Amino acid sequence: MTELQIVGVGTWSTKHGNWSEFRTGTQTGDWPEEVKLQPDLIPARERRRAPQFVKMAIEVMDQACKMADLQPDEIAVIFSSAMGDMQITDYMCAALAQTPKLISPTKFHNSVHNAAPGYWSIATGAFCPASAVSALEYTPSMALLEACIQATEEHTPVLCVTQELAAPRVLADVCSAELPLSSALLIAPAGYYESPLATLGFEVDQGTAEWPPLGEQVQAFESNISARLLPLLTALADGHDADLSFPVSTDSQFTVRLEQCTT
Amino acid sequence: MRLSITHYSATSAAGIGVAALRKSLAERQSGLRRNDFEGCDLDTWIGRVPGVEKVQIPAGLERLQSRNNQLAWLGLQQDDMLDAVSSLADRVGPSRIGVVMGTSTSSIGQTEEAYTRLEESGRMRPEYRQPEVHNLHSPGIFVSAVTGLTGPSLTISTACSSSAKVFATAARWIKHGLVDAALVGGVDSLCLSVLYGFNSLELVAKDPCRPLDRDRNGINIGEAAGYALLTRRDLSPDAPFLLAGYGESSDAHHMSHPHPEGKGAIFSMSRALERATTAPGEVGYINLHGTASKANDKIETYALAERFTEATLVSSTKGWTGHTLGAAGILESVIAIDTLETGLLPGTLNCRQVDPEFRFPVMTDNVKKTINCAMTNSFGFGGNNASLVFRSRDD
Numbered sequence: 304m305t306e307l308q309i310v311g312v313g314t315w316s317t318k319h320g321n322w323s324e325f326r327t328g329t330q331t332g333d334w335p336e337e338v339k340l341q342p343d344l345i346p347a348r349e350r351r352r353a354p355q356f357v358k359m360a361i362e363v364m365d366q367a368c369k370m371a372d373l374q375p376d377e378i379a380v381i382f383s384s385a386m387g388d389m390q391i392t393d394y395m396c397a398a399l400a401q402t403p404k405l406i407s408p409t410k411f412h413n414s415v416h417n418a419a420p421g422y423w424s425i426a427t428g429a430f431c432p433a434s435a436v437s438a439l440e441y442t443p444s445m446a447l448l449e450a451c452i453q454a455t456e457e458h459t460p461v462l463c464v465t466q467e468l469a470a471p472r473v474l475a476d477v478c479s480a481e482l483p484l485s486s487a488l489l490i491a492p493a494g495y496y497e498s499p500l501a502t503l504g505f506e507v508d509q510g511t512a513e514w515p516p517l518g519e520q521v522q523a524f525e526s527n528i529s530a531r532l533l534p535l536l537t538a539l540a541d542g543h544d545a546d547l548s549f550p551v552s553t554d555s556q557f558t559v560r561l562e563q564c565t566t
Numbered sequence: 567m568r569l570s571i572t573h574y575s576a577t578s579a580a581g582i583g584v585a586a587l588r589k590s591l592a593e594r595q596s597g598l599r600r601n602d603f604e605g606c607d608l609d610t611w612i613g614r615v616p617g618v619e620k621v622q623i624p625a626g627l628e629r630l631q632s633r634n635n636q637l638a639w640l641g642l643q644q645d646d647m648l649d650a651v652s653s654l655a656d657r658v659g660p661s662r663i664g665v666v667m668g669t670s671t672s673s674i675g676q677t678e679e680a681y682t683r684l685e686e687s688g689r690m691r692p693e694y695r696q697p698e699v700h701n702l703h704s705p706g707i708f709v710s711a712v713t714g715l716t717g718p719s720l721t722i723s724t725a726c727s728s729s730a731k732v733f734a735t736a737a738r739w740i741k742h743g744l745v746d747a748a749l750v751g752g753v754d755s756l757c758l759s760v761l762y763g764f765n766s767l768e769l770v771a772k773d774p775c776r777p778l779d780r781d782r783n784g785i786n787i788g789e790a791a792g793y794a795l796l797t798r799r800d801l802s803p804d805a806p807f808l809l810a811g812y813g814e815s816s817d818a819h820h821m822s823h824p825h826p827e828g829k830g831a832i833f834s835m836s837r838a839l840e841r842a843t844t845a846p847g848e849v850g851y852i853n854l855h856g857t858a859s860k861a862n863d864k865i866e867t868y869a870l871a872e873r874f875t876e877a878t879l880v881s882s883t884k885g886w887t888g889h890t891l892g893a894a895g896i897l898e899s900v901i902a903i904d905t906l907e908t909g910l911l912p913g914t915l916n917c918r919q920v921d922p923e924f925r926f927p928v929m930t931d932n933v934k935k936t937i938n939c940a941m942t943n944s945f946g947f948g949g950n951n952a953s954l955v956f957r958s959r960d961d
Contacts, residue, residue: 305742380816387702387723392674395759396681403606403762411763412822412947415670416702416723421948424816430833432814433950434731437702437721445720448744449735456738473681476690477697507718507744509661554661554716 304504304560305455310373310496311462311489312539313366315340315359316482318523321366326540329520344426352409353422355483356388360419360464361426363487367462371489371496375427378460378489379453380420382435383446384467385528386478387416393471419464431459443532444549448557450490451505460491467529480527486536501539504560512548512556535561567841569737570797570805571956572654575645576900577637578790578893579613580886583644584904591901591912594932596886598774598786606761610770613788613888614756615640627711632673632699635708638753641791642712650795651713651749658801664745665710665719666736668729668752670892670946672721673704675757705753717745723892725946726855727814728752729792730895733954734812736796746801751793752896760787760891767822775858775889776916777882778928782858788888792896794903807903810939810957811842817949824861824945828869831943834951835873838941842955846874849955850937851911853898854928855945856882857889862945864923871925881929885915895944899954902940906958909936 312322319325320338328334342362345353353361360382368375386392391414398406415421420433438445443465450463466485470478490503515534517525524530531549538545538561548558574584579597581587590597598611621636642648655663680694698707706721718739722731729752736748754760764770764787771784796809815837817830824831839846852874854866863882870880883901890897905911913931920928938958945951 385701385703392677395763396674396678399678399758399762400682403758404765406762406766408763408766408768411759411766414759414763415725415821415947417725417946417948417950418821420724420816421821421950424818424949425820428818430815430818430830432734433724433816433948434722434735434814435724437706437723438719439698439701439703439707441719442703445718448718449720452738452742452744456741472688473684473690474700476695477700551718552661552710552716555718 304506306493307451307454307503308491308493308496308499309488309501309503310491310499311367311371313363313487314536315362316484329518329537329540332520354388354391354413356390356468357419357422359466359483359485361422363485364423364462364464367487367489373460375429376431378462379431380423380433381446381450381461381463382420383437383442383465385437385439385442386467388414389468389471389474393474440528441551443529444551444557447532448551454490454492458492460489460495463488463490465529465532467527482524482527484524484527484529486529486532499564501564502562507551507555507557509554510556511554512550514549515547535559567737567811568799569740569809570799570802571807571809571903572795572797572802572805573645573647573650574794574900574903575641575647576790576792576897577615577641577644578887578890578897579615579788588908590886592910594915596774596915598888603756606758608761608765609772611774611786612756613786615789624712629696630699630708632676632704634673634675634704634753634755637755637789637791638705638708639712641753642793647793654747655715658746660714661716662746663715664717664736664739664748665706665715666732666748666750667705667709667721668732668892668895669705669721669723669754670725670728671754671757671759672702673699674759675755678758715749724950725948726891726894727944727946727950727952728892728895730944730952730954731814733809734814737809737812740798747797749793749795752893753791754890754892755789756787769859771858774916775884777856777858777884778863778914778920779917780919780921782863785857785859786888788890790887790890790893790897792893792900806959807906808957808959810844811838811955813837813953815951819949822947824865828865830949830951831866831869831945832872834953835869838953838955844939844955847877848939849878849941851905851940852878852880853902853942854880854882855943856884858884864921867924867926876927879911879929879933881912881914883912895952898942902942903956905937905940906956909934911935
């Protein structure tokens with residue numbers, strides 16, 4: 304197994320606004336009644352215009368970085384989503400079917416899959432490499448694997464985001480997501496950070512792992528592809544060590560070993 | 567870091583397959599045409615690949631029908647790529663070859679079409695309910711399915727740097743031992759989203775685009791598919807060309823305007839050279855991003871001036887192909903690699919008078935010159951940059 308560290312984590316949905324609310328929710332079943340989405344990194348004036356899809360990502364990225372107290376200009380980014388910004392896709396396709404010459408230029412430039420890492424780079428002044436990926440049902444596991452390999456081979460911290468919006472009505476025929484969910488894991492090479500949350504070993508081998516089951520308290524997210532990584536987050540939240548295998552293709556599996564660091 | 571490139575292929579308006587591309591470049595025959603894309607009445611020129619809509623998706627994969635996958639399939643059938651993939655899979659096993667594709671808009675053309683024919687209830691018609699198509703990974707799904715490769719499959723979508731970054735990801739996968747080889751590529755097809763989208767940003771030219779020209783006034787949208795087969799050195803020690811280095815960076819500036827001093831571009835070129843252990847003076851040719859937008863072309867020359875001398879010849883080939891967006895990285899990688907084979911360095915088609923504000927000289931005419939190191943730049947919206955260094959084996 305290749306050894307890495309988890310040094311920060313962030314998460315947001317319409318059921319929880321941050322990591323501590325997620326931890327409370329998964330442990331006690333108490334979720335807050337109201338959740339806002341107001342990432343401080345985006346200036347208030349721009350926040351109103353920024354797409355929800357971008358705001359979710361910036362929120363969880365900022366949470367994870369603040370937890371680790373690492374500067375964004377030393378962190379590469381892997382952003383992932385199976386479907387991308389479905390609200391903009393829905394807007395673009397509906398507008399193109401009606402009044403194509405009136406397409407909003409702002410919505411168009413926000414339609415790129417790397418919009419969130421673009422906003423992140425602008426907000427933080429970071430010139431680091433950033434990628435935006437999709438692997439449909441394997442998106443969460445492939446994104447984390449991509450981040451683990453990049454952290455190992457480039458010896459850099461990597462902020463790995465995986466998220467999905469709730470599907471707008473027309474796209475609900477091809478995407479089942481009912482609740483939005485976003486999570487970020489900030490991983491670093493072994494020994495990079497003094498006080499990591501956990502160590503993360505990983506390896507890939509031949510095999511046909513099934514997705515690990517979601518805990519009872521997070522069942523509500525099951526329709527959202529990005530929830531497939533939640534067993535790792537709930538183990539981290541519970542303070543449990545865990546061995547988890549995720550499929551990355553029809554015949555390859557990605558196994559991670561999570562060991563909590565006591566502080 | 568050196569990886570073998572055993573095969574490469576490109577399909578664009580400038581030709582279906584590498585032989586046709588070479589001929590267009592040598593004869594300075596542009597593939598651009600006045601816009602005749604169905605459903606689009608914009609007054610512009612486009613780089614359309616003729617006959618894409620007639621390409622038959624292979625039997626058994628009809629569920630993956632989309633213009634983007636038709637173009638992906640047309641491209642994959644050129645330059646012996648399918649045979650090469652198949653014989654490599656026989657050697658190392660289909661699970662030891664990864665698939666890394668780049669695209670900006672994936673199969674959104676199919677989604678656009680679905681929205682024009684919704685049922686009265688507002689739902690997609692049953693024939694359009696294609697979950698494996700209406701998503702960003704559609705090219706990766708198609709290429710994995712049609713080649714039978716079962717290794718990890720990923721689609722990178724970082725706008726116009728997408729299919730340059732596929733080389734970086736594949737290189738890391740191979741170095742890590744995740745796979746022994748990777749089929750990398752890119753495919754982006756014409757669709758209304760990009761035609762009307764770039765039009766809304768006032769970036770589309772009415773006439774054939776004129777990259778690097780003083781009077782350039784915007785881009786022509788094109789479409790393309792391209793592929794390269796990368797392996798560990800020891801698997802294909804005789805491969806004639808190598809991926810020597812890659813560099814990636816962000817701009818930290820603006821969503822649709824490059825950093826005014828080209829800082830992100832300088833980072834990506836510098837990181838690529840460093841990883842390739844290549845001095846700037848060794849680079850014989852750079853295929854520029856060179857979109858024909860006012861900002862890109864000027865700022866790219868600022869960045870070049872920071873790292874290179876006039877010994878390095880540079881040009882943009884978008885006057886032949888248009889800007890193929892998420893496929894530009896692979897298309898222009900193929901053009902750069904092929905200069906190592908042919909010694910034909912393409913000039914800049916449609917550039918009549920080089921912009922006097924540039925800080926670096928650019929080629930307008932084709933040049934015949936043997937070189938053993940070539941680069942390409944790809945810069946995308948969101949300020950996302952990638953540069954690649956290719957070398958001949960025997961240099």
